[in-house]
Amino acid sequence: MLSSPILVAGLDSRSLLLEAPFLLREAAPIAEAASAWDLMERLAREGGRLVVLGTEIEDAPLVEVIRRIRGVPKTRHVSLLALIPSGEPESLDGDALDAGANAVLRRPLDRAHLEAWLAKLLAVPRRVDARIPVQGQVVGTRRDAIGGHFYGLSRNLSVNGMLLASPVRLAGTDLDIEFQLPETGRRVRAIGRVVREARDVGWPYLGYGVEFVFVPPDSMEGLVGLVTRHLPLPPLPAPPEEGPASRIVATVRHSAWIYEIVEPTPYAAGFLVEIRRGAREGWRPGAAGPYFVVEGVSAEAALKAAREFVARHR
Numbered sequence: 001m002l003s004s005p006i007l008v009a010g011l012d013s014r015s016l017l018l019e020a021p022f023l024l025r026e027a028a029p030i031a032e033a034a035s036a037w038d039l040m041e042r043l044a045r046e047g048g049r050l051v052v053l054g055t056e057i058e059d060a061p062l063v064e065v066i067r068r069i070r071g072v073p074k075t076r077h078v079s080l081l082a083l084i085p086s087g088e089p090e091s092l093d094g095d096a097l098d099a100g101a102n103a104v105l106r107r108p109l110d111r112a113h114l115e116a117w118l119a120k121l122l123a124v125p126r127r128v129d130a131r132i133p134v135q136g137q138v139v140g141t142r143r144d145a146i147g148g149h150f151y152g153l154s155r156n157l158s159v160n161g162m163l164l165a166s167p168v169r170l171a172g173t174d175l176d177i178e179f180q181l182p183e184t185g186r187r188v189r190a191i192g193r194v195v196r197e198a199r200d201v202g203w204p205y206l207g208y209g210v211e212f213v214f215v216p217p218d219s220m221e222g223l224v225g226l227v228t229r230h231l232p233l234p235p236l237p238a239p240p241e242e243g244p245a246s247r248i249v250a251t252v253r254h255s256a257w258i259y260e261i262v263e264p265t266p267y268a269a270g271f272l273v274e275i276r277r278g279a280r281e282g283w284r285p286g287a288a289g290p291y292f293v294v295e296g297v298s299a300e301a302a303l304k305a306a307r308e309f310v311a312r313h314r
Contacts, residue, residue, distance in 0.1 A: 005029055005048065005049040005050060005122065006023070006029065006030045006031070006048070006049070006050045006051075006052060006122075007030075007031050007032075007033055007039060007042060007043065007048045007050070007051045007052070008030060008031070008032045008033065008051075008052045008053075008054075009032070009033040009034075009035070009036065009038075009039045009051070009052075009053055009054070009057050009065070010053050010054030010055055010056045010057035010062065010065075011052070011053075011054030011055075011056060011083060012032075013030050013031075013032040016030070016052060016083075017030070019109050019111060019114055020111065020114050020115050020118055021111075022115045022118070022119070022217055023118065031046075034058070035057065035058050035059045035060075036057050036058075036059050036060035036064075036065045036068065037059060039051070039057075039065065039069075040068060040069070040072070040075065043069065043074070043075040043078060044072070044074050044075060047256050047257070048078055049078065049079060049122055050078065050079045050080075050081065050118070050121050050122050051069065051078055051079070051080050051081070052081045052082075052083060052118075053065060053066065053080065053081070053082045053083070053101075054082075054083055054084075054085075055084060055085060055088060055092075062082060062084075062092070062096060063092070063095045063096055063099045064099075066080060066082070066096060066099040066100050066101050067099045067100065069100070070099065070100035074256075076100075079102050079121035079122065080100060080101045080102050080103075080121075081101070081102060081103050081104075081105070081117060081118070081121055082096045082101045082103070082104045082105070083105055083107060083109065084096070084104060084105070084106055084107065085106075085107050086106060086107050086108065093106070102121055103117050103121065105117065112216060112217075113214060115216075115217050116214050116215050116216055116217060116220065117214075119215070119217045119220040119221070119224075120159065120160075120212070120215060120220060132156060132157050132158065132226060133155070133156050134154050134155075134156055134157040134162075134181075134182055134226075135153065135154065135155070135182075136153065136154050136179055136180055136181075136182060137151060137152075137153060137154075137179065137180070138151070138152045138153060138154050138162075138164060138177060138178070138179040139151060139177070139178045139179065140152055140164075140166070140170075140175045140176065140177050140178075141175065141176040142170070142173055142174075142175060143173070143174040143175060143176060143191075144173055144174070150166065150167055150168050151167070152164050152165055152166040152167060152205070153165040153205065154179060155198075155201060155207070157223070157226070158223075159212075159215075159220065159223040159224055160211060160212060161192065161195075161209065161210050161211040161212050162177075162192070162209075162210050162212075163198055163201070163207065163208075163209060163210075164192075164207070164208045164209075164210050165201045165205035165206070165207055166205060166206050166207075166208055167204065167205060167206070168206070169206060170194045170206070170208050171194060171197060171208070173193075173194050174191065174192070174193050174194075174213070175191070175192045175193075175194070175210065176189070176190075176191060177189065177190045177191070177192045177210070177212075181222050181223075181226055182226075183226075184222065184225070184226075186222040188215075188219040188222055188223060189215075189216060189219050190212045190214065190215045190216075190219060191212070191213050191214040191215075192210040192211060192212050192213065193210065193211050193213050194208045194209070194210055195209050195210070195211045196208070196209040197209075224312075247262050247263045248260045248261065248262055248263075248285060248286065249261055249262065249263045249303065250303075250306075250307065251285070252307075252310050253280065256279060256280050256281070257277055257278070257279065257280055258277065258278050258279070258280050258283045258288060259275060259276070259277050259288070259291070259310045260275070260276040260277070260278070260285070260286075260288045261273060261274075261275055261303065261306045261307065261310070262274040262275070262276065264296075264299035264302045264303060266299075267295075269295070269297075270295055270296055270297045270298065270301075270302065271295065271296050271297075271298060271299045271301070271302040272293055272294070272295050272302065273293065273294050273295070273296070273302040273303055273305070273306040274290065274292075274293050275291045275292045275293065275294065275306055275309060275310060276288035276289060276290060276291050277289065277291035292309060294306050294309050
């Protein structure tokens with residue numbers, strides 16, 4: 001059974017698809033757990049990248065489920081999003097965050113806000129050590145009463161935030177940010193929150209660590225693409241030259257999974273490359289099962305497409 005990137009408990013998964021249609025466009029696999037016990041068992045057995053929790057979990061309250069997930073080494077690193085009905089006590093938001101939720105959203109949900117958080121949390125595994133040196137102009141607008149535009153510079157960038165060199169003092173300020181990604185020239189917009197002062201930025205600028213609190217899905221796609229291109233996935237030792245693993249041309253390790261990229265196979269319209277995936281625990285070269293097949297007009301193009309697929313979907 002393939003790992004489900006998104007597991008849902010305590011709410012109807014159909015409502016999540018209606019509220020966030022980009023999940024349908026991306027064909028994101030979603031599985032619905034019947035209970036907290038079922039959820040924990042699925043996470044331990046199949047893994048997962050994101051858990052979306054409601055308040056209607058039959059065998060445990062929301063906050064307790066979050067604590068259980070964070071308390072188990074095998075599940076504690078999954079992203080957690082809690083969706084809370086408007087009628088629940090306001091204190092539940094803080095309790096869920098204190099227990100370990102990455103984000104808490106209240107119904108009725110703003111679609112763009114929900115989709116941005118889903119995209120951001122699905123990218124959480126890519127944020128580890130994912131800060132890229134990026135030098136470029138940033139247009140910022142303060143969201144407080146002072147207001148006003150300013151032009152700063154980015155020093156580094158990740159899908160979670162940036163180090164900003166600002167000509168004006170910003171401590172404790174939320175910002176509307178706009179900047180251009182290197183290489184592609186893609187324009188990114190985000191709402192950022194100043195979370196720390198960075199003394200390593202020198203005069204005449206003031207340095208600030210800015211966390212992205214809202215990134216539209218199209219901008220998030222550009223950020224994830226930048227990280228993917230600049231952070232090659234860690235390779236594993238080459239497989240043996242003989243035996244069932246001899247056709248493997250690359251192996252990629254991520255979290256609990258091993259991906260095997262098999263040498264290209266010609267067919268009528270070009271070349272096909274099979275991608276296999278197996279559990280990291282107990283993995284041996286050639287033992288992974290079928291996962292996906294990509295194609296290309298040449299062997300090199302097909303291999304490139306396979307590596308890009310693994311980078312996007314791991």
